[in-house]
Amino acid sequence: MSNYYEEISQNVITGQLDRVKQLTQQAIDAGNDPVEIINQGLILGMSVVGARFKSGQMFVPEVLMSARSMTAGMDMVKPLILSEDIPSAGKVVIGTVKGDLHDIGKNLVSMMLESAGYTTINVGVDAGPEKFLQAVKEHKPNIIAMSALLTTTMLSMKDTIELLKEEGLRDKVLVIIGGAPISQDFADEIGADGFAPDAGSATDLCKKLLA
Amino acid sequence: MPVKSNYVENTSPMFSILSPSQCEEILLAAQEVLERTGVTVHDEEARDILKKAGCWVDGILVRIPSAVVDRALRSVPKRVTLCNNRTGSRDVHLEGYNAYFGTGSDTPFTIDPYTGKRQRSTKKSVSNACKVIDALPNLDFVMSLGIVQDVPLLISDRHQFEAQVLNTSKPIVTTAHDIYGFADIIEMCEIMAGGVEELRRNPFMTLYAEPISPLQHAWEAASKLILAARKGLPVVYTPCVMAGGTVPATMAGVLTQGLAESLSGLVINQSTREGSPFIMGGVFTIMDMSSTIFSYGSPEFNLLMSSLADLAHYLKLPMFGTAGCSDSNLVDEQAGIEAALSIAMTALSGPNLNHDVGYIEYGSTSSLEFLAINNDVIGMARRLVRGIKVNDETLALDIIHKIGPGGHFLSEDHTMKNFKTETYYPSLIDRQRYESWLESGSKTLFERANEKVKDIIENYEPDPLPKDVQQKIRAIVERSEQKVVKS
Numbered sequence: 001m002s003n004y005y006e007e008i009s010q011n012v013i014t015g016q017l018d019r020v021k022q023l024t025q026q027a028i029d030a031g032n033d034p035v036e037i038i039n040q041g042l043i044l045g046m047s048v049v050g051a052r053f054k055s056g057q058m059f060v061p062e063v064l065m066s067a068r069s070m071t072a073g074m075d076m077v078k079p080l081i082l083s084e085d086i087p088s089a090g091k092v093v094i095g096t097v098k099g100d101l102h103d104i105g106k107n108l109v110s111m112m113l114e115s116a117g118y119t120t121i122n123v124g125v126d127a128g129p130e131k132f133l134q135a136v137k138e139h140k141p142n143i144i145a146m147s148a149l150l151t152t153t154m155l156s157m158k159d160t161i162e163l164l165k166e167e168g169l170r171d172k173v174l175v176i177i178g179g180a181p182i183s184q185d186f187a188d189e190i191g192a193d194g195f196a197p198d199a200g201s202a203t204d205l206c207k208k209l210l211a
Numbered sequence: 212m213p214v215k216s217n218y219v220e221n222t223s224p225m226f227s228i229l230s231p232s233q234c235e236e237i238l239l240a241a242q243e244v245l246e247r248t249g250v251t252v253h254d255e256e257a258r259d260i261l262k263k264a265g266c267w268v269d270g271i272l273v274r275i276p277s278a279v280v281d282r283a284l285r286s287v288p289k290r291v292t293l294c295n296n297r298t299g300s301r302d303v304h305l306e307g308y309n310a311y312f313g314t315g316s317d318t319p320f321t322i323d324p325y326t327g328k329r330q331r332s333t334k335k336s337v338s339n340a341c342k343v344i345d346a347l348p349n350l351d352f353v354m355s356l357g358i359v360q361d362v363p364l365l366i367s368d369r370h371q372f373e374a375q376v377l378n379t380s381k382p383i384v385t386t387a388h389d390i391y392g393f394a395d396i397i398e399m400c401e402i403m404a405g406g407v408e409e410l411r412r413n414p415f416m417t418l419y420a421e422p423i424s425p426l427q428h429a430w431e432a433a434s435k436l437i438l439a440a441r442k443g444l445p446v447v448y449t450p451c452v453m454a455g456g457t458v459p460a461t462m463a464g465v466l467t468q469g470l471a472e473s474l475s476g477l478v479i480n481q482s483t484r485e486g487s488p489f490i491m492g493g494v495f496t497i498m499d500m501s502s503t504i505f506s507y508g509s510p511e512f513n514l515l516m517s518s519l520a521d522l523a524h525y526l527k528l529p530m531f532g533t534a535g536c537s538d539s540n541l542v543d544e545q546a547g548i549e550a551a552l553s554i555a556m557t558a559l560s561g562p563n564l565n566h567d568v569g570y571i572e573y574g575s576t577s578s579l580e581f582l583a584i585n586n587d588v589i590g591m592a593r594r595l596v597r598g599i600k601v602n603d604e605t606l607a608l609d610i611i612h613k614i615g616p617g618g619h620f621l622s623e624d625h626t627m628k629n630f631k632t633e634t635y636y637p638s639l640i641d642r643q644r645y646e647s648w649l650e651s652g653s654k655t656l657f658e659r660a661n662e663k664v665k666d667i668i669e670n671y672e673p674d675p676l677p678k679d680v681q682q683k684i685r686a687i688v689e690r691s692e693q694k695v696v697k698s
Binding site: 180 | 253317319388423501502
C-alpha cells in the first residue's frame with residue numbers, strides 16, 4: 001500500500017492545495033508517522049521547489065503556491081505531534097526599518113524563508129530599534145532580518161545593532177540586512193552578520209549562518 | 212494649382228497603444244478604485260486638506276469621490292515649462308506630445324569611467340555626470356545620476372543639488388529626503404532665480420516624489436506635494452509599480468491602480484492650491500518572477516510606458532516618462548537593445564519629461580558611457596519621429612527629371628540644400644569603412660563612448676554660476692550640515 005509521500009510531494013511541487021490536504025488526511029488516516037509525512041512528503045516536495053526556483057525553472061508565484069500547499073498539510077499534521085518534534089529550520093524576526101514603508105522586498109524574503117521551513121515573525125514596516133529589540137526578547141529568534149529602500153533609512157539598521165549591543169543581546173542573535181542601497185561593504189561597516197541581494201539568497205544566507 | 216480634397220498629412224509617425232475609449236475605461240476604473248478602495252495617507256495635514264476637499268476620511272484611509280478627481284483634473288495646468296537655470300530661457304515645454312530626455316537620479320552605484328568599476332556614487336561622480344549631461348546635446352534636463360554618499364547622508368540631498376547646479380545649466384528634476392531638504396533646495400533656487408516670484412514665473416527645477424504601492428502616500432511624499440503647491444512650483448509624482456508584486460499582473464490592472472495612485476497625488480496637490488503645476492509620473496513595469504527585479508528593459512515596461520502616455524494625453528496632463536535604461540549589469544548588447552527600444556517607443560508615444568537615460572542594473576547603477584551612447588540613440592529616435600515631408604520640394608520631380616536615367620545627384624543644389632536636414636549624423640555610432648575603422652584603433656562603441664566621456668570630464672567647462680550665488684548656495688549646504696551635527 002502506498003504511504004502517500006511521493007504523491008504529497010508531487011502535489012506540493014505543483015501547488016495543488018486541495019489535493020495536498022486530501023492526501024495528507026489519507027496518509028494520517030492510514031496510520032503513517034506524522035513526522036515522516038512532513039519530512040518525506042511535504043518538506044521533500046518543497047525542497048525540490050526551492051532547487052527549481054534557484055535554477056530558474058520555477059517562478060515566485062508558483063513557489064508561493066507550493067508553500068501554501070505545504071503549509072496547509074503541515075497545519076493538519078502539527079496537532080498530532082509534540083511541538084519540539086515539528087521540524088523548523090530556524091526562527092527569523094523580519095521587518096522594514098524606521099521611517100520606511102517599503103515592504104514588498106521584506107515580504108518576499110519572509111515568504112521565501114517560510115517556504116524553506118523557517119518560522120518568521122514579521123514586525124511590519126517603520127520598525128525602529130525598540131521594535132526589533134522587543135521582538136528579540138519576546139520570540140528569541142536565531143536571526144533578525146532588516147530591510148530598507150532608502151539611503152536615509154538604512155542608517156537605522158546600525159541603531160538597531162547598537163541597541164542590541166547595549167542590551168547585551170547582540171551575541172544571542174544573528175543580524176542580516178538587505179534592500180536596494182545595501183551592499184556587503186555596508187553590512188561589514190555596521191557590524192551585521194550578512195547581506196543578501198534578493199529573497200532566494202536571503203534563504204541561502206540563513207542556511208549558511210545557522211549551519 | 213489643383214484643389215486637393217480629403218488630403219490627410221502625417222507630420223510624424225502615428226503610434227498609440229490605447230484608443231480613447233480604452234483610456235476612458237481605465238480612467239473610470241481608477242476613479243472607482245479611489246472611491247471604493249481608497250488610499251492611505253500618512254500625513255495629518257494632507258488628510259485635513261483632503262477632507263475639506265470632499266474626500267471621505269476614516270483614520271488614515273481616504274476614499275476620493277469621483278467628482279473631486281474631476282475637479283482636480285480641471286484645475287491642473289495642461290502645460291508646464293522648465294527653464295535654463297542660468298539664463299531663465301524657456302527651453303522645455305511639457306505639453307502635448309513633446310518628448311524630452313534626461314537622466315535618472317538616485318542610483319546607489321555608478322561605474323567609474325576611469326577604472327570601469329562599480330562604486331558608490333559620490334559628490335564627485337554626480338558633478339562629473341552633470342558635466343557630461345550638460346555637454347551632450349540631446350539631453351534636455353538633468354537628474355543627478357547617483358546619490359551623493361560621501362557626505363552626511365541625512366542632508367546629502369543639499370549636496371546633491373549643489374553638485375548639479377554647479378555643473379549644468381539645464382533644467383533639473385531633483386529628489387529631496389523630505390520637505391526640509393526640499394525647502395533648502397527651493398531656497399537655493401530662489402537665490403539663483405533672483406526671487407520667489409521669479410522662480411515661480413520661470414521654474415528651472417521640479418521636485419520628484421513618489422507614492423508607495425499599493426495605494427499609499429507616505430508622509431514624505433504627501434508633504435512634498437503640499438509644499439510644492441504652496442510654493443507654486445512643479446512637482447513630479449511617480450508611482451513605481453511592478454506587475455504581480457505591488458499591482459495586479461494584468462497590464463490593464465497595472466494602469467488602473469497606477470493611475471489611481473497618481474490621481475490621488477494630484478488631488479492632494481490641487482486641493483492644497485488649485486492650478487499648481489503637476490507632472491504625472493509612473494514607472495510601470497513587471498516584477499521578474501525569477502529574479503524579483505523591478506524591470507527597466509522588458510517589453511511590458513515599454514508597453515506600459517507608451518500606454519501611460521496615451522492616458523496622459525487623454526487626460527491632458529504633462530507626463531514624466533522613462534527610457535534609455537536597462538536591466539543589464541553592464542553596458543553590453545542587451546543594454547543597447549533595451550535602451551534603443553525604449554527610447555524609440557518613447558519618442559513615438561510622446562510622454563514629455565523622460566528620465567533614467569543611462570541607468571543599467573535595473574536602475575541600481577548609472578553609466579556615463581551608456582548615457583553618451585544613448586545621446587546618439589535619442590538623436591536617431593528624433594529623426595524617426597520627424598517622419599517624412601511630402602510636398603513639391605521633397606517629391607523632387609524636377610530634379611529627378613533633370614538627372615534622368617543614369618547620372619547622379621551628388622553635385623545638385625537640391626542635394627546640398629536638403630541632405631543635412633533630411634539625414635541625422637550620430638557622433639558615436641560608427642559608419643566607417645572597415646579599413647578606416649582599423650586605422651582609427653578598431654574601437655568598440657563602448658570604447659568610443661568612454662573616450663568621449665573622459666574628454667568631457669577633463670576639458671568641458673559648464674557655464675559658471677556667479678561667485679556670490681555659489682557662496683550663498685554653499686552657505687545653505689553648510690547650514691544644513693550644522694543642524695545635523697548638532698542634533
